[in-house]
Amino acid sequence: MEKLAIFDVDFTLTKRETLMEFYLFMMKKNPKLIVHLPRSLGASMFYMFKIYEAQKAKEYFISFIDGLEENKMQELVKEFYEKRLSKILYKDAIDMIRKLKGEGYKIYLISASAEFYLKELYNIKEVDMIIGTRFKCEDGIHRRNIEGCNCKGEEKVKRLLEVLEKENIQVDFKESYMFSDSLADMPLFNLVGKPYLINYKKGHDKIEILRWR
Numbered sequence: 070m071e072k073l074a075i076f077d078v079d080f081t082l083t084k085r086e087t088l089m090e091f092y093l094f095m096m097k098k099n100p101k102l103i104v105h106l107p108r109s110l111g112a113s114m115f116y117m118f119k120i121y122e123a124q125k126a127k128e129y130f131i132s133f134i135d136g137l138e139e140n141k142m143q144e145l146v147k148e149f150y151e152k153r154l155s156k157i158l159y160k161d162a163i164d165m166i167r168k169l170k171g172e173g174y175k176i177y178l179i180s181a182s183a184e185f186y187l188k189e190l191y192n193i194k195e196v197d198m199i200i201g202t203r204f205k206c207e208d209g210i211h212r213r214n215i216e217g218c219n220c221k222g223e224e225k226v227k228r229l230l231e232v233l234e235k236e237n238i239q240v241d242f243k244e245s246y247m248f249s250d251s252l253a254d255m256p257l258f259n260l261v262g263k264p265y266l267i268n269y270k271k272g273h274d275k276i277e278i279l280r281w282r
Contacts, residue, residue, distance in 0.1 A: 070241040074169040075229075075257060076162065077249035078180035078187060078201075081267045081281075084157045087182045088130065094149050095133055102133045123181070124219040127202070131183065132213045139209045142185065150189035161281035162248075162267075163193065169246065170195040175238075179229060179257065181221040185211070200228050226256045248279075 079086050096102045134142070166176055177198045178190055184201030191199060203216040218224045233240060243262035247254065250267045258264035258276060266278045 070239045072174050072241050073177050073245040073261070074166070074174040075177045075179055075245065075247045075261065076166070077251065077254055077267075078178055078182055078190070080250040081248055082158060082162045082178065082190075083154070084159060087154065087180075087186070088127075090153050090157065091149055091183070091186055092130075092133065094153050095145070098145070123221060124215055127181075127219060128213050128215055131204070134204070134211050135213045137211045139206060139211065142211055146186040146189050149186055150192060154186070154189060155192070159281045161279075165248070166193065166195050174246070177229070179220070179225045181219055181225075184220075198232060200225070200232060222253055223256045225254065226260060229257075229260075 076082050079088075083090075092102075137145075170176055175197045176195050177200065178187065178196060179200045180187055180202075182201050184199065184203050185206075187199050187201040190196055200220060202220040205212040205214045205216045220228055232238075242260055245261040246263040246265065247257045247261045248265050248267055249257065250269060252258075252266075252273075264276045266273055266276045267281050269276075269278045272278070
């Protein structure tokens with residue numbers, strides 16, 4: 070049986086929110102994308118005040134990708150990783166990934182962030198699988214619409230189990246790890262025998278807290 074080391078991405082593997090980082094990167098590449106700023110900020114506010122669900126808010130926020138060709142997107146996400154994403158990784162997270170990989174664990178990254186740019190994290194050679202929120206790409210054109218569900222909470226467990234079944238992988242969950250900054254990942258925490266909260270500001274009586282820099 071395989072043992073997994075599962076990592077959330079935003080504020081667990083990275084120091085900042087990756088979608089905002091991608092938006093800022095895209096605006097720097099094309100300042101005209103600032104026209105999407107009111108919609109993006111509005112979506113964030115509506116989500117904060119629970120007017121929008123997370124999935125709807127994300128679709129509005131990421132509207133700046135609508136209409137991008139796949140070839141262009143591949144160029145952009147490669148540059149995004151090199152210039153921005155790779156610069157905001159916690160050293161302690163990378164050290165933990167390397168340590169557990171050396172102990173025979175499979176490294177899985179599971180995140181609510183967009184899979185089309187998270188896939189660049191395969192540049193971390195120890196990473197075995199990346200699961201994120203999927204956005205539609207129709208006839209080689211990217212759309213802001215989410216394919217399926219936002220990869221958060223219970224959906225993370227569902228997506229993980231789908232991958233394991235597809236790949237015919239048996240897992241010893243009792244000996245597996247889960248690292249996340251948020252209790253929104255409690256479904257994954259409950260799945261494994263070794264859960265850890267990262268840089269969690271409050272105390273927790275059941276899950277050990279690690280401080281990563």
